[in-house]
Amino acid sequence: MQFDFLKNAVLTALHRGLSIRQFRRLAMLEFLRGGAVGKEMPRTLADRLHALSRLTTDHLLQQLDTRADGLSEDEAAQRREQAGLNEIQHERPLSWPAHLWLCYRNPFNVLLTLLAVISYLTEDAKATLVIAVMVVISTLLRFVQEQRSNSAADRLRDMVSNTATVLRRDDTVPLTRLRYGTAEGTEVAIRQLVPGDIVLLSAGDMIPADLRLLSAKDLFVSQAALTGEALPVEKFATLRDAGVASPLELDNLLFMGANVVSGSASAVVIATGGQSYFGALAERVTAHDHTPTQFQAGVNQVSWLLIRFMLAMAPLVLLINGFTKGDWLEAALFALSIAVGLTPEMLPMIVTSTLAKGAVLLSRKRVIVKRLDAIQNFGAMDILCTDKTGTLTQDHIVLERHTDAFGAPADDVLALAYLNSYHQTGLKNLLDVAVLEHVELKRLLDVAGDHHKVDEIPFDFARRRMSVVVSEHGAHHLLICKGALEEMLAVCTQVRQDGRTLPLDDERLAQIRAVTAGLNQEGLRVVAVATRELPPLRQTYGVADEAGLTLVGYIAFLDPPKETTAPALRALAAHGVAVKVLTGDNELVTLKVCKEVGLPVTGLLLGSDTDAMDDATLAAAAETATVFAKLSPLQKERLVRVLRANGHVVGFLGDGINDAPALRAADIGISVDSAVDIAKEAADLILLEKSLMVLEEGVLEGRRTFANMLKYIKMTASSNFGNVFSVLVASAFLPFLPMLPMHLLVQNLLYDVSQIAIPFDRVDEEQLRRPLRWDPDELGRFMVCFGPLSSLFDIATYALMYFVFHASTPAHQTLFQSGWFIEGLLSQTLVVHLIRTRKLPFVQSRAAWPLLGMTLLIAAVGVFLPMGPLAHYFKLQPLPWTYFPWLAAILLGYVSLTQYAKSHYARRYGWQ
Structure with a gap:
């Protein structure tokens, strides 16, 4: 029962499609809602939050040793040294021993280790060494590549950091300045926040730490990532109900992980990082997201497809060799070798290195992954x-026109719009910037100086309008509202025309819509401006006051393509x-x-x-x-x-x-x-760079990255399946094993090493013309089609060794095994170039130099092992030179048939 909160979190996260980070937060809050407040959560933390919520503003600032105009840079730096960065502890990367263990711990390495243990127990030291080398290479390559990948990803993420707007006094470093009415804010990275910082909030901002509100205007906050509640909640600067049990329900506290939906506020940071409400729970609840992404699901499907092939083929090899040869131990070792041969043990490394390379290349195209x-x-x-x-x-909006409600130029409309944009402190947008940057700025600044801001009603996406209330020398209050036309017309009852205020009847409404439609058809974005005069009897206004307005005109903006x-x-x-x-x-x-x-x-x-x-x-x-x-x-x-x-x-x-x-x-x-x-x-x-051209380049780089991963999986799956099929045929007819377990392992090791350069390979332009997806069914069909092709030429090699070179008895099995070892390895390296492209390899499409060089090197090593001084060590022997013309003919036949099969397959099923 104590883990019910995890089940609830999983169900809610799946239902809402939340991200990993949201899921973690949701799980933690489910933990709280399940009764952890006052039990699992430290009582002192809950007590402290309740106590801070009750303090007056002066006492709060005094307790936090800060001021209403914020900290200085020196004070913030000193506090950062004491409190640390504003980061959650569970987001730290794994230690290198834990990461190394994670790189080792996959089904493929476990199979190899099992085979190594059996080889050691049967005193087959050479096989043990070869398998151990395979495990070490696979694990270390993945470890190194993932370390490099993580480092590169961290550097890229550092280029895009979320920021918060804080008040800093006595700034010694030139920083970006943003105007918020009479207060000026400084943009700093969220991780740099410290307790005592004064934060300014507006719509769209994330809550960067635990905050106590100092002022708030129509502030609505989404806490869905924390509580799972879909609707935003309103927050206030004053505490309305001090008797609530959960700190989340306190009106004047905001918590890391929420975000501002509408309104504006100022607040003081009361806790950061691990000392925050969320951070305190992070150490007590481990909530991992077990829902795989589409990419992970695709990799898992492919892996299980290969495992199913392995589970079907390995027992079959065991039974055939056990009954025909009579040596069940040797047959078991051989069957395990076959199982290893079917496992793409380099898949994690290839996937990681390919993705990491893709991320780095995308960063050069100004796309951060x-x-x-x-x-x-x-x-x-x-x-x-x-x-x-x-x-x-262009994202550079220009104020093109300012007219009255019937299309005539009107300077007073521009003046009213300027007052609205100048005094608003809520959601900052390019329309306000365009108004404030208008050529008549100097005269309008004088107009703004004559007016004193009384209050504002911030923008939200339901009303699609915002208002400010100003007072001119305290004589009267004027509500100035601007927003989308239809939403403005819904609250207007009058219209100004030639200095007169007239009722907004159907005829005038039709005229207004005709004027605005004409502006829209010219590509202009129309924002309506309306006013309402109010007696100077109060200082606080709300949405209900946006009624009975007088439409005075429009400001029209142009954003050129x-x-x-x-x-x-x-x-x-x-x-x-x-x-x-x-x-x-x-x-x-x-x-x-x-x-x-x-x-x-x-x-x-x-x-x-x-x-x-x-x-x-x-x-x-x-x-x-x-x-x-x-x-x-x-x-x-x-x-x-x-x-x-x-x-x-x-x-x-x-x-x-x-x-x-x-x-x-x-x-x-x-x-x-x-x-x-x-x-x-x-x-x-x-x-x-906000450009579709950048996006198109990123799409192509993503396809290149994915295409190279698909190459490895197709090559490995079809080649390994073909080898196992060949082994089944040979096992049924030969009086000895067609290849020793160690030969299979060495061949597999060499082939895997040749694949390391795949992430650096070229991709044919034809493969970039359409989206690429995981398709396990297509992979299975590809294996069944191309795997047995290599088996045909393996069988031709058997016949060559058996009838031409008379390697037909156990006494000559080493010659037979050496012949197939070379042919098998060379055909596997050839298949890299055959399957990497739909075109004619080496002629119409040539692999990148790293891949070409690596496959040539491995092919040379494959020939050297039987022909060189190490042959005896690997239980191989040199072949007569008359073998190689036959080998060339077999390989040429393999290339020709595979090329023909590729053309037929691509016409029928396509080529991904």
Whole structure:
């Protein structure tokens, strides 16, 4: 019963599709909700949180030894030395002994170790040594590659760090400054926060540590990652109910792992890192995510396919050799060798090194990989959902026009919009920046100086508008509201025309919609501005005050399309990636932009249309539609989910708080370095340049990475299966073993070493034209088709050794085994070049030099072992030179037949 919290966490995480990090947090909170508060959790921590929530602001700041204007850089540095970085302890990497053990502990190495123990007990020292070398090489290569991979990934992740806005006094280092009304904030990395820091919060920010609120305005916080509650909760600067049991329910406390949905606030850091509420539980609860990603599931399916082949073939080899030769111990060792021969023991190393190389190459293309497994999804992506602003367009919004409600130029509308943008402290967006950077800035600054801010009603994605209340010399209060047209019209009852205030009747509404539609068709994004005069009787205002407004006009923005968007869209289409635009913007503006960038629009759906459809209807409509406009965050998420349910691998590119649900729902979440914190946290990839061209390059690199992994699996699976099939045939007819266990192991070891260079191989352009996915069924078909091809020429080698060179008795078995050893190894190295491409190898498609050099080296070693001075040690013997012309003919026949089979197979099943 004590582990019920884990079961609940798993079920909730699976239901909501949460990330690994969210799952960990969810498991910990399930632990609390299961009765751990006051029991498993340290009582002193809960008591301290309750005590801090009750303190007055002055006493709180005094106890934390800080001030309302924040710490200095020197004070923050001193506290960082004492408290450490703001990091959770469980996120630290494994120690090298633990990592080394993890690299060893896989089914393939366990099989090899078992065979080594049996060889040692039977006093076969040579076989023991060879197997031990295989295990050591496999383990050490994986260890070294993963260490390098982890180091590279850490360096890349350090390039994209989430930040928090804090107050710093007496700054000695030039830092980015952001304006928040009358307060100025400094952006610092979240890991640099210390107790006593004053943090400024707005919509889209992650809660970077445990905080006590100092001020809050319409602050709603999502704690779903902590409590599992789907709806945001409102937080206040004052404590309304001190009697709640759980610290999570305290009104004036915020906890690491949550995020701000709407509103603004200032707060003081009360705990960081391991001393935070979440950090204290991290040491007590180990919650690992056992749900495999699509990539991990694919690797697991492939591994189990090979294991099933092994379980079927190894007993068959044992029985045939046991009954025909009579030596059951030798037959058992041989069967175990066959089992080892079917296991791709280098698979973990190849996968890790290939992904690591892909991540480094993507970083050179300004794509930062947060999770290595995401590279496979990048290559498999066939639908990219993207916002319009900053992706199709330049992300440099210019205030193009300011007009009254009927389209005539109006400076007073610009002045009102400026006052709204100047005094707002909530969600920061490019529209406000464009207003504040207008050419008439100097005159408008004088206007702003005459007005004093009273209050504000922050933006949220349900209302799609925000308001500030200002006072001019204390005479009256003026509420200035700006937002999306339809949402603004819903709260307007009057309109200003030629200095007169008139009722907003149906005729004027029709005129207004005609004017704004015309602006939209020109590609302009329209934001409506409205006002309401109020008596100066109070200092606090809320959403209810956004009623009975007077529409005064519009500010219209232009965001020109990027020059690179059209060629990038063509390139993505050529590589099998369909682009769909999911935006909260107006459909007319979106259609205009799509036309300018050459994106064919085959269908349009509005957010209200999607709400009227069930999942099945929406799934069918989403297949054909290209543009989805006026979407809420949850509507974006739902569209991503139905596209995934249709069997697509869906990528989502977004940078705002409204994109976070869709980023989590997508197979691969893609964000940008300039995104809000919660978007970067939810993403798998971070683009350092917000461009579809960069994304197209990343898709191709992801496909190259995945294609090289598929090469290794296909080569190894088909070659090993062919060898085992050959052994079955030979075992049934020969009076001796066709190859000793040690020969099989050495051959397998040499072949595996030749594969180390696969991550550096080239990939044919044809393989990059469409998405690549795991397909275990296709792998099984490939094994059955190409494996027996090599067996035909193995049997030809048997006949050659048996009838031409008369190696037909146990006395001549060493000659027979030496002949097959060379032919088997050379055919295996040849298959690397035959199967790596659909084209004619060495002529139409040549392997990269590292792979070509490695296979030539291994082929030379394979010939040297029987022909050189070490032959006796390996129980081999030199072959007559007349053997090699026959060998050349056999290998030429193998190449010709395999090339023909490739063409036939590709025409019927395709070539991945």
